[in-house]
Amino acid sequence: MSTSMSMTKVKVNGAIHEVEAGCTVARLVELLEVSSARVAVERNGEVVPRRRWAEVALDEGDALEVVTFVGGG
Amino acid sequence: MSTSMSMTKVKVNGAIHEVEAGCTVARLVELLEVSSARVAVERNGEVVPRRRWAEVALDEGDALEVVTFVGGG
Amino acid sequence: MSTSMSMTKVKVNGAIHEVEAGCTVARLVELLEVSSARVAVERNGEVVPRRRWAEVALDEGDALEVVTFVGGG
Amino acid sequence: MSTSMSMTKVKVNGAIHEVEAGCTVARLVELLEVSSARVAVERNGEVVPRRRWAEVALDEGDALEVVTFVGGG
């Protein structure tokens, strides 16, 4: 995720990331190199359903949570 | 509390009583022959403070609760 | 166990029985119609081992206990 | 309790003591400087009653226990 003129700053799991302008959720998940089948994504407090990942583009300042299941009781 | 033309019907502790028109709370307590120092009176869901008993007149259909302390845990 | 001149009185499990004189333990067990493999016999407070049943003759007044296993905890 | 020709060796509470020959229990208790009213004495496994202290003389090799009450539960 190199910086350039047409970059968008978003927060992913609390840390700032820069992605190219127009980056979708689907693309973000790909860039994060996480197992896409095993994460869910929330954008600004709302779940982004998996079927809409390809169409939802990120905006400057978006707060994203990318979560998965871990061991718990 | 005999019935007459100028009587007012009120409910006292769930039972209908007829009192003369213009009867005050103070007068009602007297008529009930309960120890006035040991009761509190609620009229239509609001406490009638003792100092106002003499000035509050009952209206037709008033619901009064006349309560006292009893043994309890 | 009919009574006759040559009878011997013994106590079996607390009740008086008459057996012919010379009756052995083996014969007694047979007369009692109990399963000989499943009883043990005590004579006057001493166990009579099964292998000696055929040779031990009862004496007048002998106290015999004929016991078996029953349900218990 | 200095040593001399006419001394008798006794064991008191597990330790050897030498007393003059003819020493009585009463004299021993005095020598031990313990409160005589607050001890009991056993000689060779038998209690020496207080009233006999003055008459019981110690023999060579006697085992004496001089005991008192202490705190206990």
Place this chain on the structure above:
Amino acid sequence: MTQSDDFVLAGKRYRSRLIVGTGKYRDLAETREALSRSGAEIVTVALRRVELKPGQPSLLDAIDPQRYALLPNTAGCYTAQEAIRTAHLARELGMTDFLKLEVIGDQRTLFPDNEETLAAAKVLVKEGFTVLPYIGDDPVLARKLEDVGCAAVMPLAAPIGSGLGIRNPHNLRIILETVKVPVIVDAGVGTASDAAVALELGCHAVLMNTGIAGARDPLLMAEAMRDAVIAGRKAFLAGRIPKKLHASASSPESGMIE
């Protein structure tokens, strides 16, 4: 135990850590005597419709207001609203801001409705009441009630009148670690040792009614409870010995005769 071991509740000091109810006694004479023997300084009362027959004896004849602080309860209320209404009448009647807030959630067990209790407590504290809420043994709720300004929390030891004693000392301990206001065990005490246990855990006081009034000899039980509360408090302050699986001799292990 010095004089400073008073029980401080809403800024007032009390010598006794036993609060007693006034219900279920045979008559007023027994009530009066039981209160006296219990040593209590705070007594609970319920509020009910006056009986419309002249010459009824009054509970208040049995309770010397110089000797006892009245603690009206809202027993029998099932909603915050009913409890608040009852509280208003009690204040008018008792000339006291003291209130045992009790909002019942289940008729059979008389367990509190903790949600309604909290809602009522918020209102009543704002109205100036000294609110002592009867609650389940829930540390989180206890903290919320403290936060809204209750003067104490009163977790139940067991169902009202059940006599089961301290069912869950662990929760009481956690409540004691959680709040700074006094913790008063309310309901469930069956016998003297139950009361002592509550104080030994560190609870600040005990409230009971049936445990005394329902005993075969209520007057003697009132004394027993008084003594037990004192004993439990002293034991708490005295610092009990730790529990050990094995033994520790109380008589000296040396100096045995041989």
Place this chain on the structure above:
Amino acid sequence: MTQSDDFVLAGKRYRSRLIVGTGKYRDLAETREALSRSGAEIVTVALRRVELKPGQPSLLDAIDPQRYALLPNTAGCYTAQEAIRTAHLARELGMTDFLKLEVIGDQRTLFPDNEETLAAAKVLVKEGFTVLPYIGDDPVLARKLEDVGCAAVMPLAAPIGSGLGIRNPHNLRIILETVKVPVIVDAGVGTASDAAVALELGCHAVLMNTGIAGARDPLLMAEAMRDAVIAGRKAFLAGRIPKKLHASASSPESGMIE
């Protein structure tokens, strides 16, 4: 509680049902004060070799013989024979026939050797001792000890000095149903409520030492135990309410405002 609720032991009457030991205190002053605050009338003492140094303070300075009955023990004895020998010395020393018979069977737990205890009891009763045996909570043994003439039986609540409290109230109850002599709980009481429980079960008295002497503040704990024993006894006599799973209202269920 009328004056007739004395504790009767071997034909003598006592007001107090608390018997205390004299071991493990910091010094004689503390011993004296703890005894006083406990209200005890019977105190146990151990018998040991006198220290052969002049000027030793004596336990007996701390115990007013007019006020306390001495109950010598045979602590530390592991056989009937040792216990009998100790008993003889104790009688000579204490001018008393009272004896707490204690024959230990295991050094680590200080559990009694019940067999040796019974053997010693037989001899000592014949010799005129008033024998109070420290035993396990064994109803059959208790009856045998009663049969041979012991003046009471003293089952342990828990190991000596363990502070574990009444480990097995069922066995104590069965012992109480089994013997007619007094049942004195001996050993294991850790705090005030434990003592109260013993009396509430119907036990006639409690004997303790470490529970008081080992507390952070022994003098205050002595008071706590005194009060707890009184409370437990009163609760026993007063007849506690039965235990119920569900609730029973203490305030009237009728007369609610509507």
Place this chain on the structure above:
Amino acid sequence: MTQSDDFVLAGKRYRSRLIVGTGKYRDLAETREALSRSGAEIVTVALRRVELKPGQPSLLDAIDPQRYALLPNTAGCYTAQEAIRTAHLARELGMTDFLKLEVIGDQRTLFPDNEETLAAAKVLVKEGFTVLPYIGDDPVLARKLEDVGCAAVMPLAAPIGSGLGIRNPHNLRIILETVKVPVIVDAGVGTASDAAVALELGCHAVLMNTGIAGARDPLLMAEAMRDAVIAGRKAFLAGRIPKKLHASASSPESGMIE
């Protein structure tokens, strides 16, 4: 026990009455094996931020979705709002409406905030979740949660991870009498007998994590818990003998030799 003794939850039938957590195991292999030995068919999982490092092992590799139903929890949430947000993500991720609703009220004890839990339950049930709330052992709250449509209630036996076992069986019994939905004991089970006790009381299932994962040998403990839950359930169905103070001979009392 016939085939009809299935555990029915939200309309589905399960053979096992043991629900297990997946936290605190040494590694995924141990997790997988422990789940297998426990016999569980429902397993809880937590939802957390994914670690942004490639190649992380995933819990889901250890859990065969054909074999286990996932029960996501909202552990770590302190408000209704947080829990609802977590629930939404969990549903998206797990393709399941199952939810263990957990709203914590106190960080040190992990006791639930019952008020927030109820608020969250109302919303989530409306949104179509199958809500299984973790709660205190409060019968009134349990009924409210049933009333708003929760599929079960899950009272704690003792604090999460404490291993204290069933602290208050009385309250569990009252909850069982109060609600018709399944009662699942959640949290506090320390060893096999604790799990058995829960089922013997009539609880429908048990949920645990630390009791297994924290044992010295988690795999063996998983088996122990599986067996204990089965044993407890059978004992409940078999109808235990009543408790009696006295004895009842198991061998015949007649026919003795003389």
Place this chain on the structure above:
Amino acid sequence: MTQSDDFVLAGKRYRSRLIVGTGKYRDLAETREALSRSGAEIVTVALRRVELKPGQPSLLDAIDPQRYALLPNTAGCYTAQEAIRTAHLARELGMTDFLKLEVIGDQRTLFPDNEETLAAAKVLVKEGFTVLPYIGDDPVLARKLEDVGCAAVMPLAAPIGSGLGIRNPHNLRIILETVKVPVIVDAGVGTASDAAVALELGCHAVLMNTGIAGARDPLLMAEAMRDAVIAGRKAFLAGRIPKKLHASASSPESGMIE
């Protein structure tokens, strides 16, 4: 749990740690089936006068000698002498040296006469019996019985047939620390969790009769007890988590969404 976790008694190895009695069943068919479901390998039997009526069914028809080791008891004996006489007959009858030595001291509670039991044990061990004595939970007696050569000790958990469960786990623990022979809990188990607790304490086996035979559904209870004993043993071997007053999270405390 490896194959080496056999229960070793008097040099023989058993897979099952549950020993069951054969009394109180409805009929022999029920006896046979209950034994089978319990998984027991050792079963107790009593010895009584044979009924002098031909065609009586025999208990031995219900017990396959290839599958079960017979453990004759001396139930109903009140003296060492009676027990020894019964033992002789049992040996003759059962072709076994196994003996559950039971000398009763009290008819109502069926508590053992520990003194007579010890006297009988001394004789019977010398005569070659494998003596398993039923005793009170007395560690000192247990050690004496081990010393005279008993193959195990069998302390009662509670009175025979009472179903009260493990009344005094402390004493069992101390017995376990005191002797090297197996400790078998005998009598008093009421339900599955009681059996599990015995094994979790470290006891080597459990003997029961009424707990199964007296249940509403004895066959199902036999299974419950089998499973509970296995569960308790595994939990003992697995090493349970320690008890803590406070909580310990089972889900991760980091990685929360924000």
